[in-house]
Amino acid sequence: MGATKSAFFTDKQNNLANLAKALGHPARIAIMEYLVKVNACVCGDIVNELPLAQPTISQHLKELKQAGLIKGTIEGNSVCYCIDEKAIDRLQEYFKNISIRLQKNNNCC
Amino acid sequence: MGATKSAFFTDKQNNLANLAKALGHPARIAIMEYLVKVNACVCGDIVNELPLAQPTISQHLKELKQAGLIKGTIEGNSVCYCIDEKAIDRLQEYFKNISIRLQKNNNCC
DNA sequence: TTATAATATCGTAATATTGCGATATAAAGA
DNA sequence: TCTTTATATCGCAATATTACGATATTATAA
Numbered sequence: 001m002g003a004t005k006s007a008f009f010t011d012k013q014n015n016l017a018n019l020a021k022a023l024g025h026p027a028r029i030a031i032m033e034y035l036v037k038v039n040a041c042v043c044g045d046i047v048n049e050l051p052l053a054q055p056t057i058s059q060h061l062k063e064l065k066q067a068g069l070i071k072g073t074i075e076g077n078s079v080c081y082c083i084d085e086k087a088i089d090r091l092q093e094y095f096k097n098i099s100i101r102l103q104k105n106n107n108c109c
Numbered sequence: 110m111g112a113t114k115s116a117f118f119t120d121k122q123n124n125l126a127n128l129a130k131a132l133g134h135p136a137r138i139a140i141m142e143y144l145v146k147v148n149a150c151v152c153g154d155i156v157n158e159l160p161l162a163q164p165t166i167s168q169h170l171k172e173l174k175q176a177g178l179i180k181g182t183i184e185g186n187s188v189c190y191c192i193d194e195k196a197i198d199r200l201q202e203y204f205k206n207i208s209i210r211l212q213k214n215n216n217c218c
Numbered sequence: 219t220t221a222t223a224a225t226a227t228c229g230t231a232a233t234a235t236t237g238c239g240a241t242a243t244a245a246a247g248a
Numbered sequence: 249t250c251t252t253t254a255t256a257t258c259g260c261a262a263t264a265t266t267a268c269g270a271t272a273t274t275a276t277a278a
Contacts, residue, residue: 002232002266008160009135013142021133025236026118026126033122036207044254051117056237058256063235077245078254085211092204098145098197111236111262134266153224165267167226172265186275187224 019091022067027052028060032083035070041080125203128196131176136161137169141192144179150189 006014023029027050034049035042046061047054061081064070069087073080115123132138136159143158144151155170156163170190173179178196182189 002234004134004136004266005161006135009139013135013138017133017135017138020129020131020138022129024126024130024133025113026115026122027113029122029126029129030118032207036210039210039213052114053238054255083207083211085208088204088207088211092201092208095197095201095204098141098192099194099201101145101148102192102194102197104148111264113236162268163225164269
């Protein structure tokens with residue numbers, strides 16, 4: 001054993017876990033925050049922004065993309081990345097919902 | 110190599126990555142959703158709710174607790190768990206902020 | 219005191235992630 | 249064409265996660 005038992009959970013649960021997992025690394029949080037900061041499609045800069053080697057960043061970008069958190073567009077020589085708002089909105093909604101439900105009836109010890 | 114280079118990132122980035130990482134597993138999402146559903150402190154039930162062995166769930170609960178997502182209170186024989194609202198609020202705020210900043214000026218390709 | 223019950227920890231095997239050097243790929247420029 | 253630039257992929261070592269049986273711990277019940 002050792003592999004995650006994804007099959008035992010709902011698609012929604014697995015999907016959300018995948019989004020969260022993709023954000024579960026400081027380098028990927030830093031990439032997201034950089035994309036928010038510059039507020040635009042960014043080509044190339046990301047490698048210069050972080051203290052990690054190019055292949056490592058390429059891998060992190062791939063994971064963010066696979067989770068649906070960022071989009072990448074080929075622009076001639078390079079690739080431009082930007083945040084996919086839909087994913088952010090989905091996360092925001094999810095936590096807002098939990099927050100509301102907790103406030104309604106919070107009989108915690 | 111192989112270890113995450115946490116030292117190269119800010120405390121905020123590491124902290125957020127830790128929260129996200131804790132939610133990056135369907136079993137832990139399922140635990141959180143169960144706690145929201147019952148809307149109360151829950152003792153014991155969790156093991157019966159999920160298709161995982163008791164030690165595995167105990168471990169997942171520990172990770173959620175260490176990340177600050179849930180609180181556990183010893184109640185005689187058993188332990189009662191509930192969601193820590195502060196963590197949820199922090200996540201909600203974080204994504205709301207990103208969402209707002211993206212909507213303001215989204216020049217994405 | 220001796221069960222019983224609820225939970226945690228240990229130990230370990232299977233698997234996944236992280237990081238990067240080396241190398242491939244693919245477009246732009248000389 | 250040949251070189252440069254930007255990015256991706258391969259392959260591998262180090263480390264981390266996942267899962268669970270066995271066992272420890274701790275509190276209640278008999």
